[in-house]
Amino acid sequence: MSLSEDFRLPVACPSCGSHLMRVSQVKNPDDEVHCASCHRFICLWHEAQTVLKKGPCSESEALIEKAVNRVNR
Structure with a gap:
């Protein structure tokens, strides 16, 4: 059992x-x-919650986020 949860942010990791x-x-x-x-x-x-509340900058980002965050909840 994992003690963490994955989610998608509209902002990408600066490293990868x-x-x-x-x-x-x-x-x-x-x-x-x-x-x-x-x-x-x-x-x-x-x-991160502030970024998530602001929302993605494009409609395609919004659709991807909605799908990924729904699956991981």
């Missing part, structure tokens, strides 16, 4: 370009978000 991120299942505001591919620290969970 992946949009798939990982956060603990608890999701405390100060939990760290890491790239699911290269494990680089990206931001804190409360910062």
Whole structure:
């Protein structure tokens, strides 16, 4: 059983370009978000929530995000 959850951010990892991120299942505001591919620290969970609330910058990004985040929940 995994203690973390994957989700997709509209902002890509600066190291590898992946949009798939990982956060603990608890999701405390100060939990760290890491790239699911290269494990680089990206931001804190409360910062990721702000980005997710802003939404993607294009309709195609929105469709991809909706599909990926729905599957991983």
